[in-house]
Amino acid sequence: MPKNRYVSTKLKNEVAKRAKYLCEYCKCPKAYAPGPYDTEHIIPISKNGTSELINLAYSCNGCNGSKYNKIEASDLLSNQIVPLFNPRKAKWADHFTWSNDGLLIIGISATGRATIELLQLNRPELVNIRRLLLLVGEHPPID
Numbered sequence: 001m002p003k004n005r006y007v008s009t010k011l012k013n014e015v016a017k018r019a020k021y022l023c024e025y026c027k028c029p030k031a032y033a034p035g036p037y038d039t040e041h042i043i044p045i046s047k048n049g050t051s052e053l054i055n056l057a058y059s060c061n062g063c064n065g066s067k068y069n070k071i072e073a074s075d076l077l078s079n080q081i082v083p084l085f086n087p088r089k090a091k092w093a094d095h096f097t098w099s100n101d102g103l104l105i106i107g108i109s110a111t112g113r114a115t116i117e118l119l120q121l122n123r124p125e126l127v128n129i130r131r132l133l134l135l136v137g138e139h140p141p142i143d
């Protein structure tokens with residue numbers, strides 16, 4: 001394992017705390033997710049990304065698995081290849097919004113739309129969690 005891939009527990013905790021324990025892509029709270037969360041390299045190590053706070057994001061396993069080592073994806077509306085959402089360079093609300101019923105993430109930019117498509121930010125399981133969180137007044141999350 002290359003040395004620069006290593007992320008210390010202290011750094012992982014900082015990343016999680018900075019994200020308020022919400023996946024920085026789908027916004028699912030860790031407290032309600034059955035699976036583990038990852039400290040994700042926004043620019044992958046394979047593309048010369050570093051293990052510093054500026055290149056790390058808190059991500060649920062589903063989002064991280066879909067993103068894998070990609071940094072761009074195609075926007076089906078403009079038919080262009082665009083950069084994926086980078087939570088260190090932009091605010092979530094610059095690229096995404098919630099549907100009126102709060103269940104779906106809607107892309108409001110080419111990057112937003114491409115990220116939703118690639119990371120599958122409206123996976124049925126996520127929609128189910130959002131529906132339940134709405135009932136207990138814990139959704140949408142306050143950013």
Ligand SMILES: [Zn+2]
Nearest residue numbers: 023026060063
């Ligand atoms: Zn996620």
